[in-house]
Amino acid sequence: MSHLLCIGGTRFIGRHTVEEFLDHGYEVTLFNRGNHTNPFADDDRVSHTEGDRTSEGELRLAVERADPDVVVDTCAYFPRDVRAATDICGEADVDAYVYVSSGAAYGAERVPKREDETALCDCTTEQATEDSAASYGPRKAEGDRAIFEAAERGVNAMSVRPPVVYGPHDYTERFDYWIDRVLNNDRVVVPGDGTNLWQKVYVEDVASALRIVAEEGEPGEAYNVGDEHAPTLGEWVERIADATDEEVEAVYAGPRELEAGGLELTDFPGYRPAPHLLSLSKLRALGWESTPHEESVPATVAEHRESDRTGREEGPDREAEERVLSILEVM
Template sequence: MKNILILGGTRFFGKRLVQLLLDEGHKVTIATRGNTEDGFGDQVGRIQLDRENKESLAKAVENGQEWDTVYDNICYSPQAAQDACDVFKGKVKRYILTSTLSVYEPASRAHEEKDVNPYIYPVTLGGKNDFSYGEGKRLAEAVLFQNADFPVAAARIPIVLGEDDYTGRLEFHIDHVKKEQPIGIPNLDAKMCFISSGEAAAFLSWLKNQRVEGPINARSEGDVKLSELIRWIEKETGKKALITKQPRKEDESPFGVPDSWVMDTSKAQRLGFQFQPLRSWLPALISQLSAVER
């Protein structure tokens, strides 16, 4: 049994991760602002904190508390990463940062981990409002890998989808097609990669047992052109999508990238993780969400 802390963990794939860890018999503590009901009752411990405040974060190691694994799902800035380096120094055996595909720019080829090397990436400190999302994550990785005295792995995951996705990014496309509203997509030939919320949680749980350090890409096997994704939605809704390259702001697709945006997962596969085929779950999810009236 491991003593595990999750920074975040009250919704979406973070909540699924908590359940997986509980099912494995681990002692789990959730650290959040305390604004979202998690539904785990007395199965988990809880710490209320502000991730952006170093003194608040220190509550996680009050009274000499030590952790086998810390999952950080809510680190968005280099300053937050540096706070973790300071607070958890000598207090954690393994630290797993939930990072993102957004550390890479869209490109015509699949990105390997070496394309953004956090061990040599120049560090600039600042809060999450000082940087774009992708740059904030690049810098957070760089701070942790360059400054932490504990082993760190960064799971670079793409857009996560599922029926429990509170962001509604896939539903945006389904609803726009249903209502015959325009969708702004600059490049229908661009390929995208995704991961399901269940698989994201399973990957993070698996990663705690690996010796690997550094960044590691994770996505479902395969990719999909945006044109094909739209065809799947058209099939389920019975409506024709209205695609435009000059949309209003509110009609811009959350998947509207200028070029393909995919990752190479050879590293994770060499370590033994088997990813689900994208086509084994995404068309079914589109069918499920299309049947829901919103």
């Protein structure tokens, strides 16, 4: 039986990754600080090693003890973390190390963005160690470059680049914001004209991509992952409404109308000034497929209903939206 060491593994992408590998016959070891509830505590196929992944010594010991065939790294946020992990996995002769990068690693606005053609973000020395939203893309890009360098040294290291991830147990609550709006309001403010395009990806499809890349990918390669169909933001509201059986009117508001509520387009989660679309042909060539929205959205909505998440802190408050709606009614 093959063995997975998952760095992380209890919250969102990591949790679904563990389930994916378990479903395909792997034993699993989790390596994390133990700060979050372990959903696999009662599963005898899953063991837990407590430690800090930013400590090279603790990570090395975890790899030595687990002796994994595959390492999936769901929480490498700094380039130094990727370099340390690839060094350790190379020394341990791990069959595959897979780094969770991001579509934010791309530094050029192309449609679609392709792994071997679209330029990555540059990353300065300061950005490589700066924990901020502005440095996130550059840090992920530098992590990708660490993957490429490791492969040149003979390490079986690969990268998977998702855009915004949605699905059950999403602690970021970005998608919960829109579900909450649809469930609790007859009219939902959508920024712009509704045609904003920011590709998303269902979390279970990220998990399956990580496994398939570990098993079938080529060292030194990066693979985009995303939903096969990329709805506009206005279409997402419609799909959520269909999944909730709610009658909702999407009300589109441009910069002038939003100003009435003291709002801007980018205050809304899921809005991006330029379209963001990733080519998926490279991953599909490995046999990967995405989950239809007819399955992914209802599953996401169902788990949202059971949770205590609202996502309301991730976007404008309702009072500001009501002011915008009032302005639109008289225009």
